[in-house]
Amino acid sequence: MTATFEDLWPADLLDEMGWSPAERRELADLWGRMGALPLTASRVVLSIRLSVLTEETTSPIRQELDLVRMAAERESRVVGIARDLGVSATKVPPWKRPQLGEWVTNRAPEFDEILFWKLDRFVRRISDLHLMIEWCKEYSKTLAAKNDPIDLSTEFGQFMVTIIAGMARIEAANTGVRIENLWAFARTAEKRWVIGKPVYGYKSVDQGDGTKALVVDPEKARVLRWVYSMAVRGISLYRACRLLTRAGILPPNKGKWSSGNLKVILINPALMGYRVYRPKGLRQGQPSLISHNTDGEPIRLAEGIFTKEEFDTLQEILVARANKEVRQQNNRTPFLGIMKCGICGNNWYDTQKTWERASGEVVKTTRLRCASFVGGGACGIKAFSNPQEIYDLLKDTVLEEIGNYQVVHRKYTHGDDSLAQKLRLEEQISHYMAELEPGGSYRDGGFIETKAKETLSSLGRQFAAIDPESVEDHWTYESQGVTYREHWEKHGLRKMEEDLTRSGITFVIFEDHADLNVPEDVQRRLVVRKDFFSQKKV
Incomplete structure (x- = not known):
């Protein structure tokens, strides 16, 4: 669905950010220019980022308005805005930011370019920049900056991006050195508290x-x-x-x-x-x-x-x-984060311990306890002395509920070259339909009208033959012919835990019973999505 002006710039948001009347008028004018662009115009997402919200020279409004101007000058259409304010580019890469990360990982078919104000507003780590360049190549996307010479369509442009990112990295490193020097001074300063949080007490x-x-x-x-x-x-x-x-x-x-x-x-x-x-x-x-x-x-x-x-x-x-x-070696609580307490909502933990008494006797205890109880609280549910019974009950309940679902993988599919043909056919069909109306140049009741109708029918068949999904990039979902029961039997408990966590399924435990909570959209959540960035090494 195409974004509207109100979707991108709600009135309450403009009020909250402090847009002036003049800035709003210019924004509306730029949006009007974009509305006249052809359907083939490039679709862009604007990336707005600040580490500190009080940076006047690169305020969010200035960044955003500059990027809208840039999109209009490039004859591109703005389809989304990622406003990641108060986010460090050094610590958080683009694909992990709250808003831009959603566009990069889940909404890639909806845009063609990412525009940002300056490279150091986008990335500060060379490794992050390299990964974004690789991602752009694989997904046929482009990066462009308002105030830096970036053009990922050429090798030289990519080289320039790397050089600029190196300078940004040096700047970030210098900031780290200044902070480290401050800590070094704090360690030697007599009778003064210079930096840091005091210990409790x-x-x-x-x-x-x-x-x-x-x-x-x-x-x-x-x-x-x-x-x-x-x-x-x-x-x-x-x-x-x-x-x-x-x-x-x-x-x-x-x-x-x-x-x-x-x-x-x-x-x-x-x-x-x-x-x-x-x-x-x-x-x-x-x-x-x-x-x-x-x-x-x-x-x-x-x-x-x-x-x-x-x-x-x-x-x-x-x-x-x-x-x-x-503590036992490799003591790990299975289904951690999936098992929830029915009273306080906290996680359950396996508290396996081996105790050696003064007499030398070794005593082994195994309990499944609520985190509230482990942390010194008391939610009212007693510990379970046989955790394995709870784990087996969870597994059996999950297999009964979703074990026969098919394992589905999401795949990014590039559109073909039929978009231009589709637009050309739409234009021709509209022309022939208009001219065959009463008073039209093809409406003569003779040979010309007959040939025009034949041509219109031919154009209609060509148009119908174009697969709408093949025109643009899109996600495809493919079943592997394997059920989750078979999937977990092959890959084991860890994979089952990973899938349940991704799906949002929880097993809520009470003293005398347990409930399996399955989200309504669990099949969508279970879809296996390729994580491009976790598989890449720089």
């Missing part, structure tokens, strides 16, 4: 001279002191998290209290008031390192919540507990 405050200092947050420090007292009494972090949740104490980062996140806080030497840092290569779960000044002395920024002796004691307790609890 502390907060930064303005000192009145433009600098910040680190101070103890009394309420959060009291929480950590309580956790410490529980730990030395032999109470587990899991139990402490449950008690904190019940007490209504807010966790860090507006998340949930969990033993894993609490442990990350407790192993941080910043709790002694020291400045810390995390060098590259430090694995998750390993404590940060203490920063030292030029004399080799630890840099202390604030009063410690724990003394060194208390902190060391706490680490010994945590290490001892970690040594007792040895």
Whole structure:
């Protein structure tokens, strides 16, 4: 369906973005010019991107209006606009952006070109640019920029694009170097808080001279002191998290209290008031390192919540507990994200553990628990002691519901050269029909009228012979002659999990029963879509 002016530029959106009356009039005028273009005109998608919404020199309105002008000058028709504001081109490639990604991965048959304001508004990584060029070649698309000399139809144009992207990459790298230098300065600055978020238990405050200092947050420090007292009494972090949740104490980062996140806080030497840092290569779960000044002395920024002796004691307790609890290797919860709790809606987790008691006896426990329960909450559903029964029930229910569906693959099919012929035939048919009307030049009741009718019939047959789907690029859907039951028997559990996740199917578990929720459009969701970018290496 062809997009209308209101589809692309709703009045409320123009109001929200702050389009002026003059800009709106020009936009409407440009749209009117596009309406007069032939059906064969190139269809374009405008890519608007900003990392920071306050960049005045490349504001969204300026980018958008410039690109509409560019489309009109190229005699192209705008069919879509991808407005990805607040998105980093360094961190997020075009195919993963919220709006442009949808056009690239799912709506490719609907456009011919992507227009963008400047190359660094589109990409900053050379590898991302190369992948987009490859994608354009395979899908017969073009990239073009308003303020950079880009023409993907020539090898030289592609070379120029690579050079420009290299400059953008250098600029992004320089930004990274500046940030890294700021962190390096922060690690050595005495008595000042320069950058970063303080560890739980502390907060930064303005000192009145433009600098910040680190101070103890009394309420959060009291929480950590309580956790410490529980730990030395032999109470587990899991139990402490449950008690904190019940007490209504807010966790860090507006998340949930969990033993894993609490442990990350407790192993941080910043709790002694020291400045810390995390060098590259430090694995998750390993404590940060203490920063030292030029004399080799630890840099202390604030009063410690724990003394060194208390902190060391706490680490010994945590290490001892970690040594007792040895998780099974490759312990992975099947159907994670598919199994949902019927009360709180959280995921279910397989909590297989092997415990070694003081006597040397090894005890193995296997439970399927709701994430709310694992994280210290209590949704009311007890754990299941035999997870395999739940997994088997899920598999059997899924096979009964959709096991006989055919595995369908989506394929991109290029249109042929019949569009020009179709337009020519439409024009000729319209001409003959008009001239055969009363008063027309072919309406003489004799030889000319007879031949004109014969010609019109011939043109009609030629027009009817053209397959409408063959005219333009489109998706085709092909069955592989294999059912999902057969597909999963061959490829195993992992493939079944992948397909169920893609389809949006959930298995909602209650204490005494479970429901399989299948979306109405599950067959559309199950269609296997080729991921061009995941298969490419640069």
